[in-house]
Amino acid sequence: MDMDSIVSLCKRRGFLFQSSEIYGGLQGFWDYGPLGVELKRNVKEAWWRDMVSCHDDMNTLDGAPSPYAMEGLDCTIIMHPQVWKCSGHYDLFHDFMVDCKETKKRYRHDQLNGRWVEAKDKKIFVTAPAGDDELEVMTKRALKFYNLRNKNIDDLKWDGDSTCLTEIEDLSVVLGPDAKQLGTLTEPREFNLMFKTFVGALSGEEGAAYLRPETAQGIFVNFKNVLDSTRHRLPLGIAQIGKSFRNEITPRNFTFRSREFEQMEIEFFCHPDKSRDWYQFWRDRRLKWYHDLGISGDNLIMREHTPEEAAHYSTGTADIEYAFPFMAEGEYGELEGIAHRGNFDLRSHMEGKLDENSDTLEVQLGEDGKPKWKGSGKDLSYRDDLTNEKYIPHVIEPSAGADRAALAFLCEAYTEDEQPDDKGKMQTRTVMKLHPRLAPIKAAVFPLVKKDGMPEVAKDVYLKLKKDFKVFYDEKGAVGRRYRRQDEAGTPYCITVDGQTLDDQTVTIRDRDTLEQVRVKIDEVSSIVKERVEG
Numbered sequence: 400m401d402m403d404s405i406v407s408l409c410k411r412r413g414f415l416f417q418s419s420e421i422y423g424g425l426q427g428f429w430d431y432g433p434l435g436v437e438l439k440r441n442v443k444e445a446w447w448r449d450m451v452s453c454h455d456d457m458n459t460l461d462g463a464p465s466p467y468a469m470e471g472l473d474c475t476i477i478m479h480p481q482v483w484k485c486s487g488h489y490d491l492f493h494d495f496m497v498d499c500k501e502t503k504k505r506y507r508h509d510q511l512n513g514r515w516v517e518a519k520d521k522k523i524f525v526t527a528p529a530g531d532d533e534l535e536v537m538t539k540r541a542l543k544f545y546n547l548r549n550k551n552i553d554d555l556k557w558d559g560d561s562t563c564l565t566e567i568e569d570l571s572v573v574l575g576p577d578a579k580q581l582g583t584l585t586e587p588r589e590f591n592l593m594f595k596t597f598v599g600a601l602s603g604e605e606g607a608a609y610l611r612p613e614t615a616q617g618i619f620v621n622f623k624n625v626l627d628s629t630r631h632r633l634p635l636g637i638a639q640i641g642k643s644f645r646n647e648i649t650p651r652n653f654t655f656r657s658r659e660f661e662q663m664e665i666e667f668f669c670h671p672d673k674s675r676d677w678y679q680f681w682r683d684r685r686l687k688w689y690h691d692l693g694i695s696g697d698n699l700i701m702r703e704h705t706p707e708e709a710a711h712y713s714t715g716t717a718d719i720e721y722a723f724p725f726m727a728e729g730e731y732g733e734l735e736g737i738a739h740r741g742n743f744d745l746r747s748h749m750e751g752k753l754d755e756n757s758d759t760l761e762v763q764l765g766e767d768g769k770p771k772w773k774g775s776g777k778d779l780s781y782r783d784d785l786t787n788e789k790y791i792p793h794v795i796e797p798s799a800g801a802d803r804a805a806l807a808f809l810c811e812a813y814t815e816d817e818q819p820d821d822k823g824k825m826q827t828r829t830v831m832k833l834h835p836r837l838a839p840i841k842a843a844v845f846p847l848v849k850k851d852g853m854p855e856v857a858k859d860v861y862l863k864l865k866k867d868f869k870v871f872y873d874e875k876g877a878v879g880r881r882y883r884r885q886d887e888a889g890t891p892y893c894i895t896v897d898g899q900t901l902d903d904q905t906v907t908i909r910d911r912d913t914l915e916q917v918r919v920k921i922d923e924v925s926s927i928v929k930e931r932v933e934g
């Protein structure tokens with residue numbers, strides 16, 4: 400599997416185009432072409448059906464600790480600016496960047512490994528003796544960065560004497576003498592990843608607003624609305640699919656790190672005592688979803704975060720990761736994070752309501768000991784009407800990216816094999832072995848030849864199937880070439896009208912992966928394809 404072939408197929412066949420390509424493109428932005436838009440819709444549709452609309456709320460399935468309710472939501476991209484202050488994104492959602500004055504190279508802070516990495520991706524890791532003022536500042540900044548991103552390293556301290564920060568060696572936040580190699584560095588610059596805009600006629604700070612960097616906050620601030628309007632009892636999951644925006648310093652690796660992307664997020668609200676069990680459930684449930692849709696084997700892993708990586712409020716976070724072809728051997732890229740978020744988010748939005756009778760309503764304090772951002776002041780706790788217990792629910796958050804999932808499905812599907820052509824000569828065939836549920840086109844309909852009434856019959860079949868699925872009609876060129884084109888598009892079934900059709904009203908259905916052809920009655924085609932696609 401090599402990335403260049405996948406990228407070139409995506410462009411050639413209309414899965415993905417660079418945004419504003421005729422003007423030279425815009426880095427970090429991608430358009431989905433005719434096949435891509437169907438694929439991505441199918442990814443989102445599969446997620447929504449499996450997680451929300453077809454969820455069985457009467458029974459315990461897939462190891463769920465109890466039956467649970469599931470509802471959907473569709474919130475705005477621009478929300479009240481206070482939302483981002485209380486969520487922490489306004490203060491904390493920063494990246495760090497330094498520029499080398501001599502080489503003019505730019506380095507960004509790789510949050511996962513805690514290293515300064517050349518923004519173009521070539522990694523330069525350096526170590527330094529402690530005590531170098533400039534480096535100390537930078538290292539402290541890096542530490543602050545971890546703190547700000549809620550990484551649990553409060554107990555780490557700068558040790559001015561040792562040659563490196565032993566405690567943080569694990570995190571590889573080690574900056575060192577070879578930093579000289581980098582030349583003179585500008586001061587690290589903080590870079591808020593949220594896109595800023597202005598609402599209404601006010602162009603000053605009063606009108607400032609942000610494009611959401613995640614869909615999750617829309618769910619938290621609507622928790623009470625959903626609860627009151629549906630009258631569900633907990634446990635309750637609320638799901639949302641929608642665009643998010645991050646002004647990434649180094650967008651790269653095709654759609655993997657984009658500046659505009661779509662997320663598929665669930666916030667699952669439950670009793671604190673049951674939250675560990677639900678965390679376990681959602682880890683397994685989400686991993687199975689990728690397996691069921693065709694990503695299995697060694698390419699997909701579940702990685703539990705180390706305590707250092709986990710957010711301070713989190714009692715568990717795991718990433719579902721995929722071995723994308725652009726990653727180095729043994730490295731994986733995140734498809735989805737499943738986090739136990741405790742009651743952190745609801746509490747942040749509640750703060751401001753100082754209730755002396757409750758020990759859970761605290762005001763968040765800044766470094767100066769003063770309250771930081773006040774929340775809504777609304778009581779977002781839950782009262783169980785059976786037990787009369789009142790509590791702030793704990794939240795499990797499975798947060799997936801629709802674009803990264805679509806890219807992983809594309810990479811996993813890309814296959815080259817050797818198959819005989821029309822003349823029996825072995826040729827390399829490119830085939831996208833997408834799961835039928837995800838395939839952009841479910842079936843293609845061909846007349847074997849463009850005469851003897853075959854096109855008419857084939858068009859009839861096509862129009863009939865079109866009511867139920869995305870189908871494609873093609874009568875141009877040799878049938879072998881038409882099959883090949885559909886293989887590249889990932890179409891699982893090709894239906895051919897031939898001479899025999901005119902005698903007995905049967906057609907052949909060719910399977911993309913096994914190349915097996917079966918003959919079936921025209922009347923049965925629709926139900927057969929439907930059954931195979933939907934399983």
Ligand code: ATP
Nearest residue numbers: 647655656657660662733734735736798799800803
């Ligand atoms: P990363 O560490 O790769 O930047 P993250 O941990 O910041 O990701 P989350 O904030 O957990 O990501 O977002 C949840 C999901 O949203 C990710 O698992 C990913 O699928 C998707 N996502 C996040 N950032 C991007 C991006 N820039 N481009 C495409 N998808 C993204």
